[in-house]
Amino acid sequence: MILKSETLELREDNAVVRVRQRARALAIEIGLGLVDQTKIVTATSELARNTVDYGGGGTATLDVINEGNRRGLKLTFSDQGPGIENIDLALTDGYTTGGGLGLGLSGSRRLVNDFSIDSTPGIGTTVSITRWI
Amino acid sequence: MDTNNNLTELFKKYEQELLTDWIKEQLAVIPLHENLLTEFEVKQDTTDFYNAFQLAIQGGELVDIKGAHWEKTLQLLDNITKSRTRLGFTPTETATFIFSLKQPLFTLIQKEFGRDVNTPGKELWAATVLLDKLGLYTAESYIKTKEEIIRRQQNEMLELSTPVVKVWDKILALPLIGTLDSIRTQVVMETLLQEIVRTESSVAIIDITGVPTVDTLVAQHLMKTVSAARLMGAECIISGIRPQIAQSMVHLGVTFSDITTRATLADAIRHAFAQTGVKVSRASRQV
Ligand SMILES: Nc1ncnc2c1ncn2[C@@H]1O[C@H](COP(=O)(O)OP(=O)(O)O)[C@@H](O)[C@H]1O
Numbered sequence: 484m485i486l487k488s489e490t491l492e493l494r495e496d497n498a499v500v501r502v503r504q505r506a507r508a509l510a511i512e513i514g515l516g517l518v519d520q521t522k523i524v525t526a527t528s529e530l531a532r533n534t535v536d537y538g539g540g541g542t543a544t545l546d547v548i549n550e551g552n553r554r555g556l557k558l559t560f561s562d563q564g565p566g567i568e569n570i571d572l573a574l575t576d577g578y579t580t581g582g583g584l585g586l587g588l589s590g591s592r593r594l595v596n597d598f599s600i601d602s603t604p605g606i607g608t609t610v611s612i613t614r615w616i
Numbered sequence: 617m618d619t620n621n622n623l624t625e626l627f628k629k630y631e632q633e634l635l636t637d638w639i640k641e642q643l644a645v646i647p648l649h650e651n652l653l654t655e656f657e658v659k660q661d662t663t664d665f666y667n668a669f670q671l672a673i674q675g676g677e678l679v680d681i682k683g684a685h686w687e688k689t690l691q692l693l694d695n696i697t698k699s700r701t702r703l704g705f706t707p708t709e710t711a712t713f714i715f716s717l718k719q720p721l722f723t724l725i726q727k728e729f730g731r732d733v734n735t736p737g738k739e740l741w742a743a744t745v746l747l748d749k750l751g752l753y754t755a756e757s758y759i760k761t762k763e764e765i766i767r768r769q770q771n772e773m774l775e776l777s778t779p780v781v782k783v784w785d786k787i788l789a790l791p792l793i794g795t796l797d798s799i800r801t802q803v804v805m806e807t808l809l810q811e812i813v814r815t816e817s818s819v820a821i822i823d824i825t826g827v828p829t830v831d832t833l834v835a836q837h838l839m840k841t842v843s844a845a846r847l848m849g850a851e852c853i854i855s856g857i858r859p860q861i862a863q864s865m866v867h868l869g870v871t872f873s874d875i876t877t878r879a880t881l882a883d884a885i886r887h888a889f890a891q892t893g894v895k896v897s898r899a900s901r902q903v
């Protein structure tokens with residue numbers, strides 16, 4: 484069940500910072516410890532930047548969710564950009580088409596509890612991450 | 617005759633009366649000041665808007681102000697609201713521009729269509745809906761302007777808080793505080809490189825104790841800076857990587873493998889002293 488939800492625009496560099504700040508605030512609100520806060524915020528930073536840089540902009544949805552007796556912070560990044568041809572390749576450490584470190588997607592997956600990616604070339608990309616308390 | 621036509625005609629027929637009363641209403645509420653907003657400017661804004669407004673409703677569209685007919689009018693309204701917001705007007709004061717048209721307009725509608733029992737109701741309703749939409753538009757425009765102001769101030773602050781300090785002969789320190797977005801990171805790193813050259817330093821300490829998030833972009837900027845400094849003959853030390861940051865970096869897969877790191881700024885300074893041959897000792901107590 485979604486207890487709380489907010490959606491933020493992700494169009495430019497500054498928006499990445501804003502989404503990160505909201506993610507931090509919600510992580511604190513649901514009681515995530517400092518280490519887990521930092522993990523989800525770091526993953527947020529990576530995925531939000533991908534949405535802006537590769538997806539041509541999109542949205543970030545921040546949900547506080549409840550499942551059984553556990554609570555979590557779920558973030559969903561969506562864009563209608565070019566999509567990813569080969570998701571396995573994109574998830575390989577060091578793979579980048581933009582001169583980055585190529586660790587954003589793969590690293591984010593390691594930083595969170597749940598990770599899912601859905602991408603269709605020509606349609607867009609949606610990445611979801613969840614950190615449970 | 618339909619409601620929209622009635623209103624369009626009304627605006628055309630009573631242009632002078634409406635403008636005069638509308639301006640009068642505004643002048644009664646808006647704070648005027650010769651350095652801020654003058655009576656002349658109010659009159660100018662109002663007549664400009666009235667003209668654009670008349671063109672917009674000529675298209676017969678009084679309900680959907682998102683349409684192309686309204687584009688110019690909304691642009692104008694946006695500009696008027698923006699400039700008044702920047703002058704420090706409150707949301708109520710900026711919305712007054714639109715809402716002060718209500719009374720003159722409603723009075724006129726009553727007078728003009730009052731004979732027919734059904735008509736004034738429809739006209740009043742249409743006019744209310746339209747003015748409410750325009751009023752809300754000024755509220756959105758007000759908030760956007762405020763957000764822009766805040767963002768600009770934030771950016772200015774970010775630029776201010778990038779001091780490269782000289783710790784000792786040939787030793788520089790750059791204590792980074794706050795969010796490192798990519799623009800700021802680039803500015804900061806370039807400043808550091810310039811200072812290394814200017815002060816002929818051989819060690820530069822980048823302290824990230826005050827940085828809440830280190831993602832791959834920040835890490836890449838740091839690594840590039842360290843490489844560039846190395847090419848210039850200076851060694852960089854990164855200090856203040858807090859435990860939670862270190863853990864996240866490990867998960868990301870970022871390793872500062874060939875970069876000297878130290879837990880604290882003090883440790884980094886000690887290392888820098890050793891590198892540059894500076895010896896620090898406690899002065900023996902004089903009896
Ligand atoms: N939202 C997206 N839309 C399209 N392509 C993407 C998106 N996110 C990631 N990619 C692709 O996946 C690659 C790997 O991304 P990432 O692991 O974050 O590394 P980096 O950002 O350093 O390139 C990117 O270079 C890009 O080609």
Ligand SMILES: [Mg+2]
Pocket residue numbers: 529532533583586587588
């Ligand atoms: Mg990336």
